[in-house]
Amino acid sequence: MPTDTVTERQSALANRFSTKYRDGQTALCQDIERKVFGCVYGATSWTTKDEANAVSERLGLGPATRLLDVGAGTGWPSIYWVGETGCDVVCLDLPFEGLQVALRRAEKDGVSKNLSAVRGDGASLPFYNKSFDAVFHSDVFC
Amino acid sequence: MSQECRRVIKDNGVCVFSVIALPDGLSTSDYKLGLEYGPADVEVKDGYAALLETTGWTLEERIDLTDAYIVAIDRMRAEEEAQFEALAELQGREAVEARIARRVRRLKALELGVVIREQFIARPI
Numbered sequence: 001m002p003t004d005t006v007t008e009r010q011s012a013l014a015n016r017f018s019t020k021y022r023d024g025q026t027a028l029c030q031d032i033e034r035k036v037f038g039c040v041y042g043a044t045s046w047t048t049k050d051e052a053n054a055v056s057e058r059l060g061l062g063p064a065t066r067l068l069d070v071g072a073g074t075g076w077p078s079i080y081w082v083g084e085t086g087c088d089v090v091c092l093d094l095p096f097e098g099l100q101v102a103l104r105r106a107e108k109d110g111v112s113k114n115l116s117a118v119r120g121d122g123a124s125l126p127f128y129n130k131s132f133d134a135v136f137h138s139d140v141f142c
Numbered sequence: 143m144s145q146e147c148r149r150v151i152k153d154n155g156v157c158v159f160s161v162i163a164l165p166d167g168l169s170t171s172d173y174k175l176g177l178e179y180g181p182a183d184v185e186v187k188d189g190y191a192a193l194l195e196t197t198g199w200t201l202e203e204r205i206d207l208t209d210a211y212i213v214a215i216d217r218m219r220a221e222e223e224a225q226f227e228a229l230a231e232l233q234g235r236e237a238v239e240a241r242i243a244r245r246v247r248r249l250k251a252l253e254l255g256v257v258i259r260e261q262f263i264a265r266p267i
Contacts, residue, residue, distance in 0.1 A: 019233075028228050032221045036214055046214050046259065047160065051207065058158050058263055068150060070143065122143040127150045135147045135157040139259075 020044055021074055021097040041076030042101050045138040052077035059134040061085040068092065068132040070122045071140035075102030075115070078136075082111040090132075091117045092125070144197040153266055157199065160207060160261045161190055172256045179251030190262055199264040211259035212252050219245040 023029050024042030034040050038049040047055070055077070061067065063086035069078040072091030079102060082089055091102050099117040106112040120126045122140065147157055164176040166189050194201050222229060222242050229238045251257040 023232060026232060028225060028232060032218070032225060035221050036217045045160075046162075046211055048210060048214060051160075051210065051261075055158050055261075059156055068147075070147065123146060125146040125150050129149055130152045132151050133155050135151050135155065135159075137143075137147075137159045139160055139162055140143070 017044065017073070017095040018097045021095060021101055024074060025101065039076075039080070041079065041105065042074035042098075043076035044073045044098075045071075045076070045140075047077055047138045049077075049080075052080060055136065056081050056085060059136060061087040061134065063087065065133045066090070066131070067134045067136060068125075068127070070125075070135065070137040072102060072117075073098045075099075075105055075117075077138075078102070079106050079109060079111060079115060082106070082114045083109055086114065087134075088114045089116075090127075091115065092120050092122065093117075094119065094121060144193055144199070148198040148266060151266055155266060156202075157264045158261065160259060162211070162257065162259050163190065164256065165258045168256060172254075175254065176251060176256035179247045180257040190260070194262065194264050198267050200267050201262060201264050203263040205261040205263075207259040207261050208252060212249065215245055215249055215252070219249065 021042060021044070024033070024044070030040045033043060037043060059065070059067065061081055065085070065087040067078065067081070067087050067089045069089055069091045072078055072093045075091055078089040078091055081087055091099060093099055096119055099119060102115070103112065103117050106115040118126060122137070151157060162181045164173060164180055168176060191201050191204065219242060222238065222245070226238060248257065
């Protein structure tokens with residue numbers, strides 16, 4: 001289960017995204033996602049598969065990398081990166097539903113040992129100083 | 143958030159992020175148009191490059207992703223229109239109509255150049 005570090009106020013914000021994540025698990029939305037992004041992870045950002053591959057290079061991802069994905073949603077592209085590079089990822093987001101989807105997908109893809117999920121706010125990260133090699137976020141500011 | 147990311151990253155780390163934003167140097171009227179058609183929630187007044195500088199980062203590279211974003215959002219609009227009835231059953235007709243209308247407005251703003259999608263690659267100072 002994702003680690004819960006969220007207040008009631010933050011939960012209200014998260015509710016906005018919950019419906020999106022639930023709908024993203026339907027065959028209809030997955031079919032649309034496949035046609036638009038070239039893969040299916042229930043994604044809500046605009047990161048395409050080509051972009052994810054380029055970002056992986058820029059982040060220098062590999063087995064020794066600990067990556068923080070802020071606003072990770074349902075885990076795209078972090079789960080994909082774990083499978084491709086062997087990096088370790090912490091997915092952080094407010095909506096519980098998205099993180100649950102991410103954990104289930106990581107389990108299904110056989111990469112759950114390298115992926116953890118933390119429910120939290122990007123404005124107040126629940127982590128120690130200097131604890132990550134790389135940080136990624138996609139379309140979180142907007 | 144930028145400050146917090148700086149706090150948790152190692153000194154030799156790297157941060158990559160993308161934003162949907164208004165480009166620098168817009169006229170007042172284009173700026174208003176960008177706000178109307180662009181990102182709804184957050185407006186970073188002085189731009190992301192300045193934000194990085196003030197929060198302990200060195201900007202290594204910025205890459206314009208707008209063309210790929212236009213392709214993706216137009217594909218999404220086309221797929222949502224093609225699957226309209228099924229989506230309306232799942233999410234409600236009004237919600238789907240409103241979302242498609244937002245996509246059309248966003249596409250117009252992207253084509254006018256008053257909204258962009260950009261990627262930033264930054265390292266700790």
